[in-house]
Amino acid sequence: MVVTIKDVARVANVAPSTVSRVIANNPRISEQTKRRVKDVMDQLGYYPNLQARSLxxxxxxxxxxxxxxxAYHAFRNPFxxxxxxxxxxNAHESKYGIYxxxxxxxEEIHEEVLSMVMGRRVDGIVLLYSRVNDRTMTYxxxxxxPFTVVGRPSINEGRITYVDNDNIFITKQVTNYLxxxxxxxxxxxxxxLDFVVTFDRLNGYNMALKEAGLPVNEVYxxxxxxxxxxGKDAIRSxxxxxxxPTALVTQDDLMAYEMISHLETLNIRVPDDISIVSFNNLSLSEHSKPPLTSVDIGTFQLGHVATKCLIEKIENPETLxxxxxxxxxxIERKSCAIKK
Amino acid sequence: MVVTIKDVARVANVAPSTVSRVIANNPRISEQTKRRVKDVMDQLGYYPNLQARSLxxxxxxxxxxxxxxxAYHAFRNPFxxxxxxxxxxNAHESKYGIYxxxxxxxEEIHEEVLSMVMGRRVDGIVLLYSRVNDRTMTYxxxxxxPFTVVGRPSINEGRITYVDNDNIFITKQVTNYLxxxxxxxxxxxxxxLDFVVTFDRLNGYNMALKEAGLPVNEVYxxxxxxxxxxGKDAIRSxxxxxxxPTALVTQDDLMAYEMISHLETLNIRVPDDISIVSFNNLSLSEHSKPPLTSVDIGTFQLGHVATKCLIEKIENPETLxxxxxxxxxxIERKSCAIKK
Incomplete structure (x- = not known):
């Protein structure tokens, strides 16, 4: 039988709210009352502590x-x-919290993961990136x-559950569009080049150029x-x-916005002088000037499905x-034009 | 003396990585090795479990x-x-994680807070809003x-640590600008009207109108x-x-963007026909069309300072x-113009 706060309150002859306050170690509750309530807890075998319970x-x-x-840096980007x-x-639906x-x-991130795993702080982990030869993923x-990855692992691809876009295909398509x-x-x-996604996209970009008989130029x-x-110097050079270049394949909308601002100061107009296509399709890309042609990568779904897979894995370790x-x-908007 | 993984490894005569795998219950480690390593852990008094440690x-x-x-809804807004x-x-600097x-x-949020407090899942809480008569805050x-609030509490203001803007002052200023x-x-x-911030801002807005001898109209x-x-119907009516109105004081940039889109379909131009001033100064407000005149509320600082105060409180319960x-x-940009 599960012992509840109400049981403790009844036996200790106090209000349930007093029991809660004793648990929260409220200074306004007398030491005497605390003692009595705690004795009753011990006596009835009441464990208020979820950590104790989760042990x-x-x-x-x-x-x-x-x-x-x-998060300080990452959250700059609406992705x-x-x-x-x-x-x-997904976490909410399955009654999981998020750490x-x-x-x-x-180094710090690796330490955090070690502490989460070894300290049993969490039941599973979603890695929101895939780094080349990432020792955290290896660990x-x-x-x-249990863990899942948003992105394609650079090692043991067949043994890790991951959620990704078809980056080769879409980047080839985008380059063909230009x-x-x-x-x-x-x-x-x-x-x-620290991240696997870059290799896949470069791959698609190169494939499109080669198929069209265009040279692959490293300066690009x-x-x-x-x-x-x-910033501005990079674009100027x-x-x-x-x-x-008369067209850019940019990896991220935020970067594209910045490029557009810098190009403006150089009197280079988008899309009249240069076309830009980008990735992520941030919700504000339609309000930017010009509205940005961008790839919707299903960001919400990437997180949603990775979590679904993780919870499956947590609840059934045999999941393949x-x-x-x-x-x-x-999503075609107005940042690309026919080459003059 | 603190017992480490290395101590356990040495005594059990295995590699430290094997100890980690035993802790993580890796199926690739034999039951025999697991048994031996676990015995050594018990013997040396090694607690791998941070939850156990935190108890x-x-x-x-x-x-x-x-x-x-x-988060599903909240994260739609870059605030x-x-x-x-x-x-x-701040959490990172002080080596805290975030739950x-x-x-x-x-109801669900209240339950989560109860579980965090009573289950000792966290050392303290930052409430990112202040609701009128909020039972979670009361609890x-x-x-x-230990907790702090981003926003002004509607109850026991003098007894709660909180971080806020001077919403009355700034909204009066913004209204005066128009x-x-x-x-x-x-x-x-x-x-x-569920949130305290609305009352403070309405207060500042009304003060400005009254001082200028303008009538306060409820329809506005x-x-x-x-x-x-x-959406569009609201604006049309x-x-x-x-x-x-020839000018709008909008509570949030995202809402302002939406208003501008809807007004466009009604052939009402910003700022020529109607001026808009908004709050939050999202980073993309300078890229919107027109660039938005908006109040920088120091969003980053609100979170940073609230966390600083919370950690002070956690580490010294006597903090006043x-x-x-x-x-x-x-921040003046281009969404406001002189009334024609």
Whole structure:
């Protein structure tokens, strides 16, 4: 029989709210009353403490969510709140809470994951990124702890459950879209070679260029760091090369907005002088100037499905590893034009 | 002396990684090895389980963050990720994790808070809203559990630590700004009378109108629900009254964007036909069309300071209650014009 607060209150001859306050160690309750209530708790075997309970049940009803860098940085980009919306919806339906990582370096994040797993703070983990040769993912895989990934793992792909877009296909499609508008000089902007997604997208981009008989030019690969740190200078030097690009495949809408602002100060107009297509289709992309042509990657669904798979795995450890592909869609707006 | 994984590994004569795998109950470790490692753990008094440890230390190193509705809904608005950035930065610096509420109704959220407090899932709580007569806040106050509020409490204001803007002052200032541009018919759009912030802002708005000798017209108060649910119809009926407003004080940038879209379909142009000033100054407000005049409420700081105060309170229960005011600033862009 489960002992409740009401049982304790009845036996100790106090109100249930007094029992709650004793549990919360409220200073307004006398030491004498605290003593009496606690004795009754012991006597009846009442465990107010969910942690104590979860030690018995071996469940925390909590999901750990790991971001690629600190929430402080990650939440600058609306991708993360959107993917968290998907996670929350599923967690909420299955009555799980969410434990969010706050680490900012790879080292700190790894420590947090160790503490979540070894300390049984959570029942399972959603990794919101896939880094190349990520030791955190390797650790999770080796330890046998339930986890799922948003993104394609760089190791043991067949043994890990993950949710991803078909990044090769969609980037090829996006690049073809620009080629069909007559563009020949197309840059790939904002790639970060630490992450698997960049390799897949580069792959699709290169495939489209090759099939169209266009040369693959290394100068047209602009690293994310270069865009973030040098900002305007990065764009200026890209536009000052001998054959400047007339179209950009940008990895993220926020970056595209920034590019557009910088290009404006250089008197280069979008889409008249340069076309931009981007990824993520942030909800504000339709309000930007010009409205952005962007790939809807199903961000909400990525989080939602990864969480669904995780909870399946938590509740049934025999669940087989799987890959789920979330469909993408190119949303045409006004940031691309026919090459003049 | 603290017993570490390495100690256990040495005595059990296995690699430290094997100990980790035993803790994680990895199926690839033989039962025999598991038995031996576990015996050594018992023998040395090693507690791998942070929950077990936190039962002893009475600390979870975790902060509960409570949103006014489910993350699923809340994260639609960039205010919440931004306030979470502030919370995360402070939590991370002080080595706290974040436990996020996922409840969607008042009832569910209340249950979650009860479970966090009574189950000692967290060391303290940040409430990201202040509801009128909120029983969750009342419960937290009565239980003596450490918590802070982003927003002004409707009860026991002097006994609760909270972080807020001077909403009366800033809304008076914003309304005066529109009055100085020659506007006389100014609507207050998007208010929700469930929240204390609405009363403070209405107060400032009314004060400005009264001081300028302008009548306070009830038709000019448009409830948030009305905007959200009826959308375009709500705006149409507002613009079809006898003296339609020529300026709007909108409670949130996202709502302002929506208003602008709807007004466009009615052939009412911003700012030529109607001026809009808004709150929150989302990072994308400068990219919207037109760029939005909006109040920077210091969202990041609201979260950051509320967390700082909470951790102070957790670590020193004698900390006195206080109110901290985060400064605001009207950022003039291009959504307001002189009344024609």
């Amino acid at each position: 018995v049940a071996k469940s925390t009803q909590t999901i750990g969510v790991i971001m690629p860098n600190s 993360f709140p959107e993917v968290l919306r998907g996670i929350s919806m 969010l990582s706050t680490g900012s370096t790879e 999770l895989e080796e330890s046998g702890f 080629i069909e508008l007559g563009h020949k000089n197309i840059a790939f902007v904002g790639g970060n 690969f602009v690293h994310e760091k270069f865009v973030n740190e040098k 890209l536009m000052e090369i001998e054959d400047p 590893p799987k890959r789920i592909t979330i469909p993408t869609k190119l | 002893v230390a009475k600390s979870t190193q975790t902060i509960g963050v409570i949103m006014p509705n489910s 919440f990720p931004e306030v979470l950035r502030g919370i995360s930065m 996020l509420s996922t409840g969607s109704t008042e 937290l106050e009565e239980s003596g559990f 009055i100085e541009l020659g506007h006389k018919n100014i609507a207050f759009v998007g208010g929700n 108060f448009v409830h948030e629900k009305f905007v959200n649910e009826k 507002l613009m079809e009254i006898e003296d339609p 209650p206080k109110r901290i005011t985060i400064p605001t600033k009207l």
